[in-house]
Amino acid sequence: MDTEFVTLHLPATLHKKLQALATEEHTDLVGVITQLVTNAYQQKSWLQNLTILRRQIENKGGLKLGNTKEDIIAQLRQTRHEIFETEYAHLYR
Amino acid sequence: MHICIDSSAFILGLQGSDLAATKVLELVGSELNLIIPRLVAQEVTRNLVTPEQVRQFYRLFENYDFAQIIDEPVPTGLVEKYINLGLPAKADAFIGAFAEWMSVSHLISENRHFLRDLQTDSFQVLDASKFIEIWETRLLK
Numbered sequence: 620m621d622t623e624f625v626t627l628h629l630p631a632t633l634h635k636k637l638q639a640l641a642t643e644e645h646t647d648l649v650g651v652i653t654q655l656v657t658n659a660y661q662q663k664s665w666l667q668n669l670t671i672l673r674r675q676i677e678n679k680g681g682l683k684l685g686n687t688k689e690d691i692i693a694q695l696r697q698t699r700h701e702i703f704e705t706e707y708a709h710l711y712r
Numbered sequence: 713m714h715i716c717i718d719s720s721a722f723i724l725g726l727q728g729s730d731l732a733a734t735k736v737l738e739l740v741g742s743e744l745n746l747i748i749p750r751l752v753a754q755e756v757t758r759n760l761v762t763p764e765q766v767r768q769f770y771r772l773f774e775n776y777d778f779a780q781i782i783d784e785p786v787p788t789g790l791v792e793k794y795i796n797l798g799l800p801a802k803a804d805a806f807i808g809a810f811a812e813w814m815s816v817s818h819l820i821s822e823n824r825h826f827l828r829d830l831q832t833d834s835f836q837v838l839d840a841s842k843f844i845e846i847w848e849t850r851l852l853k
Contacts, residue, residue, distance in 0.1 A: 658742040661776055669737055672768040673728055679761050682727055691727075692720050692823055698755045699719065703803035707751065711791050711802055 714745045716811045718821035719755035721840050722748075726756070732840035736820055739847065745778045749810045751803070753781045786810045798829040811835050818843055 629637070634648075641651045676682060684691040717725075717736065725733035740746045753773075757766045773781050790809035791802060799805040804825055811819040812834040819837045821827060826837050838846070 661778070662741040665740060665772065665776055665779070666738060668768065668771050672765060672772070673726060675762065675765045675768055676726055676760070677728070679765070682723065682759055682761060684723065684759055688724065688730065688822065691723060695719050695723060695755055695759070696823070696825075698758050699751070699803045700801070702751060702754050702758065703806065706754075707785070707806065708802065710785050711788055711806070 713743065713818070714747055714814065714816045715818045715820055715843075716747055716749075716807075716814065716816045717752070718807060718819065718823055718826065719752045720822040721820045722752065722756050723759060724822060725840070730822070730840065732844045733822070735844050736840045740779055742778055744847075745780075747780050747782060747814045747816060749786070749807065750781055750783050751806060751810075782810070782814065786813055794830070794832075798831050799825065801825070808832065818846075 637648050637651050641647050644651060644654070646654075684694045715736075721730075721733045721736065724730035725735075725737040728734050753769070757769055760766050760769060773779050786806055786809045790813055791805045794805035794808035794812075795802065797805075797808065799808050804823075807821075808819070808826070808830055812832065816835050819826065819835055820840055820843050821837060822839050827839060830837050
């Protein structure tokens with residue numbers, strides 16, 4: 620399939636910065652722009668997935684780990700101890 | 713930059729109850745890569761309350777080059793090293809050893825056992841708010 624091209628006018632300073640990135644990454648301007656766009660989409664997707672998880676937690680009334688930061692940390696230390704003893708401790712005796 | 717987030721900071725960030733921990737999770741991306749051991753993933757998921765939440769948690773690590781869960785066990789010698797560096801509980805030493813093994817620059821934790829007791833030059837141990845300060849300073853440079 621033929622790729623359609625467009626002509627883009629960029630401010631010279633932006634072009635210079637993109638060129639510097641291209642040199643650093645051993646690619647060309649199209650390669651740099653492609654990477655930046657890919658990164659932006661991935662970042663957006665990560666934030667969307669994070670937001671979904673936060674909403675799921677909120678909709679269930681939060682996590683049942685205690686009321687204060689100290690309670691939460693203490694509960695997580697207990698969880699760590701239990702999982703480590705069950706699944707990892709035998710590797711480090 | 714590569715970071716490891718301890719379950720204490722992860723959970724606070726997911727609950728949204730701590731602004732700095734919340735922000736750290738939102739910064740993860742191509743500039744800030746996240747690497748956690750399976751143990752941290754297990755600690756977080758053990759405290760989620762529905763299968764949908766657990767599935768969604770793992771979705772965060774499915775399709776991104778910048779977020780990884782490492783399954784391999786940390787080398788024994790490194791765990792011993794971190795016991796001697798101030799983390800007598802082996803499970804804590806395991807996390808410290810993991811951070812060095814993965815060459816992360818920062819271990820982000822709200823756990824005072826790390827923040828107070830761990831002495832190492834291999835990476836910085838910071839709570840989320842201190843890390844955000846450093847991150848923002850770095851952006852201003």
